[in-house]
Amino acid sequence: MAGHAAHRTACLALALSLLLAGCVARGPVMSGKRTELVETPFFPQKKFQCGPAALATVLSGSGAPVTADELSSLLYVPARRGSLQVEMLATPRSFARIALPLPRTPGTLIAELEAGRPVLVLHNYGLPFWPRWHYAVLIGYDPGKDVFVLRSGSKRRQEMRTRRFMIAWHYGGRWAMVVLRPGETAALDDPKSFLEAAADFERAAKPADARATFDAAVHRWPQEPVALVGRGTAAYRLGDLGAAARDYAAALLLDTTQVGARNNLAQTMLDLGCPHRARQLLEGVEVAGVDAPLREALNDTRRTAETRAASIQDSESCRAIP
């Protein structure tokens, strides 16, 4: 009886919220063909544990063996009875996956689905001033039935009306993310957001994983100097100094003002026994407007290059390096 009353109250509130939301979620995005990623695993959530459940779904969907229970201690915040977006984005790094936040346009959700990638979304089933936050995983859509298909909460397969999905997503701040394996890029054609995510990943990643990640970026966006620098640094950390030097030099060809590439190339030249080349590279580079960590590295490299160049000649092999 009480359950029935609760249900009715919830319905009333939902109706009100739909009423209020009428103006924000018009014009659904349903076009294209029916898609459903039926292979996506499912982790039914325990109480307040939709964050760990949803993240375990996308992580294991991308081949990283992890369960919702394992993620709980990394994500759940008891006093908030939920999990925070920042930690949802930070956690995949620990499982050799890149977390990519998506832009706030519905079309990008569909594009990722069609590329075979489940999308983790934040929903708000309450109202803007009375939020009920929930993470769910979008695994399909059906334009004929006008529904999105979700792995959500305790439901392995939930069909949700497009309109209702869009309202909840809109009230949730239109937040969505996907996880990528090293070597994968998203359907989303945005080098900037990918490279930011890849740079976040780089610190925690094995150099081989970082190399695969930036290598994919170089192939997808050959004109991006930062992609080349990232791949160069991964090569450097794997001890492949020749490849590192080639990538840094290529980045500088694309953008001569790329101070990070210049610094890293000079450092690589030092390691290859070419202090004169290193010194030349840093000659006249202005450090005034450069960020603090980069500026310190640059000054450091310059000092070392000058000291070594005073006493050591470049070896013959230095000429063969780009």
Add this chain to the structure above:
Amino acid sequence: MKLSLWRKCALGVLSVSLFNMGMMSAASAAIVDTSALVTTDREADLGAIHAQLARAEVRAQMEQMGVDAAAVEQRVARLNDRELHQLAADMRNAPAGGDGALALIGAVFVVLLILELTGVIDIFKKR
């Protein structure tokens, strides 16, 4: 000049190990992380100045919010400077995906509030 086999061998080992020593000292030096190339000036400066403060703040808030002490270190350690700043700034208010169900009390409150705002009832005002 002719070198015996073992001498060549020893020379090889020595030169390789010298080269490696050079590599080890150099690798720790001045290669910058790619993240230094994609963050903005402001973020980098904030990072340099406040990262330690933000870290301490996030650690304290997590403990206050009931995160298991053993997990706090692990959770803070994997965050970068930008993420630390974000969490330190609004861990209390940022969306926290939980259950999603509209709690009964919440729903009743919302309905009462709407009725109040539309002037149908008048229970929240001080007389």
